[in-house]
Amino acid sequence: LAKTTQPISMDSYEGQEVNITCSHNNIATNDYITWYQQFPSQGPRFIIQGYKTKVTNEVASLFIPADRKSSTLSLPRVSLSDTAVYYCLAGSGNTPLVFGKGTRLSVIA
Amino acid sequence: DADVTQTPRNRITKTGKRIMLECSQTKGHDRMYWYRQDPGLGLRLIYYSFDVKDINKGEISDGYSVSRQAQAKFSLSLESAIPNQTALYFCATSDPGQREVETQYFGPGTRLLVL
Numbered sequence: 690l691a692k693t694t695q696p697i698s699m700d701s702y703e704g705q706e707v708n709i710t711c712s713h714n715n716i717a718t719n720d721y722i723t724w725y726q727q728f729p730s731q732g733p734r735f736i737i738q739g740y741k742t743k744v745t746n747e748v749a750s751l752f753i754p755a756d757r758k759s760s761t762l763s764l765p766r767v768s769l770s771d772t773a774v775y776y777c778l779a780g781s782g783n784t785p786l787v788f789g790k791g792t793r794l795s796v797i798a
Numbered sequence: 799d800a801d802v803t804q805t806p807r808n809r810i811t812k813t814g815k816r817i818m819l820e821c822s823q824t825k826g827h828d829r830m831y832w833y834r835q836d837p838g839l840g841l842r843l844i845y846y847s848f849d850v851k852d853i854n855k856g857e858i859s860d861g862y863s864v865s866r867q868a869q870a871k872f873s874l875s876l877e878s879a880i881p882n883q884t885a886l887y888f889c890a891t892s893d894p895g896q897r898e899v900e901t902q903y904f905g906p907g908t909r910l911l912v913l
């Protein structure tokens with residue numbers, strides 16, 4: 690399983706764009722990058738998944754460079770309700786994904 | 799996700815007691831997982847099951863056992879509870895057919911306190 694490294698915490702003001710970068714230097718050819726969001730006392734929920742280049746949905750965008758050794762989750766114009774822990778995972782689905790400690794995002798009014 | 803339920807939601811027990819946490823799902827998924835979460839440590843995998851006849855240890859299986867009674871049910875047991883098993887426990891399910899790497903759907907969690 691590819692190990693991922695991401696910042697422990699980040700702060701942002703409301704209305705700003707937030708970019709959380711994840712490093713996965715030993716990512717395998719068939720691994721995908723998946724991001725989850727977790728609110729306090731709730732289970733994580735899927736945000737976005739990608740393999741390369743850019744993926745966008747109604748919640749976020751995911752940027753993956755050509756070498757795939759890192760990825761960036763972009764949250765446009767965050768609000769207080771985006772305060773959560775964000776997990777970056779890399780894997781192929783043949784074995785369970787490893788969640789790690791995630792990045793704690795605090796959005797400030 | 800309301801399709802994944804956990805019982806009980808909160809439990810207080812004493813050291814040495816055997817307890818069982820139950821997970822049920824109506825999503826029809828073959829894969830089920832048990833995680834524990836401690837403050838500042840993220841989620842750690844305890845056990846997982848890819849189908850009814852399959853049980854696998856995760857990274858922290860010592861002191862725990864599981865039973866996959868049916869596709870929809872996956873129970874976690876603490877044989878003899880100890881205080882450092884105090885944590886938030888999550889059950890999750892996934893379906894490998896949905897996307898390239900399956901999405902996991904989590905239950906609401908069980909908060910366990912071992913005195």
